[in-house]
Amino acid sequence: MTYVVSNLHGHLEEYKTLLQTISFNADRDVMYVLGDIVDYGPDPMGLVEDMSYRLNVYPIAGEHDFTAVKMLTGYEKMQAGQTPDENFVSDMTEWVQDGGRTTLEGYRALDKDMQEGVIDYLSDMPLYEEVTVNGKDYLLLHQGIYDFTPDLELDWLEPEDFFSESIDPTAKYFEDKTIICGHTPTSEANGGADRIFYGNGTIFMDCGLGRGGRLACLRLEDGKEFYV
Numbered sequence: 001m002t003y004v005v006s007n008l009h010g011h012l013e014e015y016k017t018l019l020q021t022i023s024f025n026a027d028r029d030v031m032y033v034l035g036d037i038v039d040y041g042p043d044p045m046g047l048v049e050d051m052s053y054r055l056n057v058y059p060i061a062g063e064h065d066f067t068a069v070k071m072l073t074g075y076e077k078m079q080a081g082q083t084p085d086e087n088f089v090s091d092m093t094e095w096v097q098d099g100g101r102t103t104l105e106g107y108r109a110l111d112k113d114m115q116e117g118v119i120d121y122l123s124d125m126p127l128y129e130e131v132t133v134n135g136k137d138y139l140l141l142h143q144g145i146y147d148f149t150p151d152l153e154l155d156w157l158e159p160e161d162f163f164s165e166s167i168d169p170t171a172k173y174f175e176d177k178t179i180i181c182g183h184t185p186t187s188e189a190n191g192g193a194d195r196i197f198y199g200n201g202t203i204f205m206d207c208g209l210g211r212g213g214r215l216a217c218l219r220l221e222d223g224k225e226f227y228v
Contacts, residue, residue: 002133002220004140006034006182007062009210010041010102012050018217018228026056032129034182035062035142038122039099040210045106045118052121061125062142062182063163068103069122071095075104076115099210127162128154133220137176143167143183150174169199180218182206187213196225 003022008015018024024031033051037059038044051057059065074088085091096104107115128141145152146161150173167173167181169189179202186197186204194207194214207216207227217226 001029002131003029003031003217004034004180004205004220005031005215005217006142006205007036007208007210008033008041008047008215009036009039009064009099010044010047010106011209011215012041012043012046014209014215014228015047015050018215018226021228022217022219022226026054030056030058032131032140033057033059034140034180034205035060035125036064036182036206036210037062038068038103039064040102042102043106044103045110045114048118048121049114052117058129059121059125060129060140060142061122061127061159061162064099065122065125066159066163067095068100069119071100071104072107072115072119072122075107076119127157127159131220136178136220138220139174139177139179141179141181143181148173167199167202167204169197169202169204171202172200174201177201178203180205185211185213186216195227 037047071092074084077084107118131138141162143163144165144167146165166184167179173179182205184204186207187194190197196216196218197204205216207214209215215228
């Protein structure tokens with residue numbers, strides 16, 4: 001089976017509970033995580049570690065993951081006595097205040113090998129995935145695509161192009177493909193309800209776990225929804 005979740009934000013226990021709820025099987029199932037693995041929650045590093053050991057869990061980069069790589073790389077440069085970018089200190093302060101504190105604290109508690117593994121894992125996360133399930137095509141991403149057109153070559157885009165513009169639930173992007181995304185809280189488009197929201201050929205998955213809401217999961221084979 002094929003499962004999609006998003007915006008785990010360091011909530012390792014809820015993630016593990018979800019895996020138990022859906023009886024996630026390492027041999028027959030796959031899960032796509034639509035970004036924002038780190039920040040806000042109590043155990044971002046534990047979550048990264050667990051996901052990195054599961055060959056059938058596929059991460060897609062969110063803006064928090066993208067920012068964490070830059071901040072942790074800059075932190076390592078400072079530890080090595082190198083002078084960071086002139087904006088680094090202010091950027092680091094802003095990141096820590098916007099949920100990055102638990103990520104930084106968890107990272108600092110790791111040994112050197114684990115720290116290198118975390119940066120490698122976050123750095124290697126793709127910006128999108130295209131999958132086909134039961135003859136239906138899906139584009140999986142975190143937030144959106146800047147200046148989108150249906151014939152746009154996604155591989156030509158810069159990372160910032162995926163984090164500067166959100167998917168519009170009222171717009172029709174493709175005739176034959178469904179976009180599944182995170183980032184935009186479903187409550188904003190769903191009358192305040194933290195449930196998966198279905199737009200015009202789009203599906204929104206962020207049910208607010210990082211802000212005290214729920215973790216949502218969608219099974220693509222039959223459209224069944226799960227919540228933790």
